[in-house]
Amino acid sequence: MSTFPITCFQERKTPFYYYDKELLERTLDAAEAAIAGKPVKMHYAIKANANPEILRVISSRGFGADCVSGNEIRTAIECGFNPRDIYYAGVGKTDEEILTGIDCGIGCFNIESLEEIDIIASLASQRDRKVTVALRVNPNIDAHTHHYITTGLKENKFGIDLTLLDEAISKVMSHRHLDLGGLHFHIGSQITTNEPFRILSRRINDIITRCRVEKGIEFRFINAGGGLGIDYENPDLNSIPDFEGYIEALTEQLSPDECKELHCELGRSLVGQCGSLISKVVLVKKGLEKSFVVLDSGMSDLLRPALYGAHHKIENISEAGQPADTVYDVVGPICESSDVFGKDELLPVTRRGDLFAIRSAGAYGEAMSSRYNMRDIPGSLLI
Numbered sequence: 001m002s003t004f005p006i007t008c009f010q011e012r013k014t015p016f017y018y019y020d021k022e023l024l025e026r027t028l029d030a031a032e033a034a035i036a037g038k039p040v041k042m043h044y045a046i047k048a049n050a051n052p053e054i055l056r057v058i059s060s061r062g063f064g065a066d067c068v069s070g071n072e073i074r075t076a077i078e079c080g081f082n083p084r085d086i087y088y089a090g091v092g093k094t095d096e097e098i099l100t101g102i103d104c105g106i107g108c109f110n111i112e113s114l115e116e117i118d119i120i121a122s123l124a125s126q127r128d129r130k131v132t133v134a135l136r137v138n139p140n141i142d143a144h145t146h147h148y149i150t151t152g153l154k155e156n157k158f159g160i161d162l163t164l165l166d167e168a169i170s171k172v173m174s175h176r177h178l179d180l181g182g183l184h185f186h187i188g189s190q191i192t193t194n195e196p197f198r199i200l201s202r203r204i205n206d207i208i209t210r211c212r213v214e215k216g217i218e219f220r221f222i223n224a225g226g227g228l229g230i231d232y233e234n235p236d237l238n239s240i241p242d243f244e245g246y247i248e249a250l251t252e253q254l255s256p257d258e259c260k261e262l263h264c265e266l267g268r269s270l271v272g273q274c275g276s277l278i279s280k281v282v283l284v285k286k287g288l289e290k291s292f293v294v295l296d297s298g299m300s301d302l303l304r305p306a307l308y309g310a311h312h313k314i315e316n317i318s319e320a321g322q323p324a325d326t327v328y329d330v331v332g333p334i335c336e337s338s339d340v341f342g343k344d345e346l347l348p349v350t351r352r353g354d355l356f357a358i359r360s361a362g363a364y365g366e367a368m369s370s371r372y373n374m375r376d377i378p379g380s381l382l383i
């Protein structure tokens with residue numbers, strides 16, 4: 001069990017997200033160490049957590065940013081990311097968002113369809129600017145993850161099918177306001193083995209070799225996306241993901257002559273383990289067959305359990321050290337049956353007013369919070 005600065009929690013309004021800055025820094029250190037001396041550039045996928053304090057810690061490392069909306073681009077710049085290192089992806093970028101990207105001078109637009117090529121070209125010509133683009137290719141790789149978070153398969157809405165790549169390249173090259181910088185891939189999220197990344201790197205190598213041999217095209221960079229998973233069940237044992245193994249899987253098949261610069265855009269693995277949702281027990285309800293711990297946080301604060309059936313480790317941090325010998329369902333207060341954090345959780349005897357930590361909540365936690373049931377958005381505390 002990890003130790004929480006519980007005295008700092010006592011007077012605060014719950015629920016709130018607590019971020020362990022020291023763990024965040026050590027995680028970023030490990031990610032940096034994994035790419036040291038390699039032609040790899042690390043980007044952070046802002047959608048995982050756009051808390052400004054977190055963004056400032058990450059931008060101060062010189063990481064790039066992967067954005068998926070105009071507001072993310074603006075926030076990234078406000079929080080210290082260099083516009084040249086901001087890459088913008090998304091299947092449905094609006095004209096307004098594309099113009100935001102052009103006007104801010106971002107480094108690259110990741111194009112997800114043939115249709116989008118003409119749209120970006122016409123807006124770039126309207127501004128009389130030449131913009132760098134990358135084509136997001138759907139490599140048709142099964143990342144063996146939840147069907148809501150796999151993105152690299154054929155029937156998926158993301159990316160351009162491999163069979164349309166040649167047409168897409170010709171189309172980009174026909175526009176004088178577009179500069180083809182590279183290719184972009186992203187096969188899914190919460191990937192917990194390195195095999196899919198190994199398959200991806202072989203696929204990338206095949207594609208770029210073919211483009212060079214058949215078309216004489218040399219890409220300046222290849223963006224391999226994100227997707228490295230974290231250990232939700234053992235956050236203390238595995239607090240820092242294996243960035244080294246991941247980078248090795250991605251690069252061992254890539255010929256450095258073919259791929260001059262590799263970009264990764266990790267979200268979850270950089271910020272997931274440093275965050276916990278801290279919440280208070282409203283009451284313990286004795287049912288006929290079960291006892292329920294009812295928290296003051298619910299799916300409006302942390303959506304992943306309700307959305308993906310995800311499970312986060314749950315700790316009663318007020319009773320830390322007491323034997324975990326009592327079974328409870330841990331639920332939120334929201335009027336939905338899916339508002340459940342855990343069923344049959346083994347916990348110490350729990351009382352009204354105890355503080356709970358829902359672990360590994362630094363990614364897709366605060367960022368997905370909503371005002372459903374007109375609840376307040378959770379606060380945050382970075383120590």
Ligand SMILES: *Cc1c(COP(=O)(O)O)cnc(C)c1O
Nearest residue numbers: 045186189190226227266267268
């Ligand atoms: C969501 C996303 C990422 C980050 O995914 P993680 O699983 O959090 O690492 C990277 N690139 C793109 C294009 C994404 O949509």
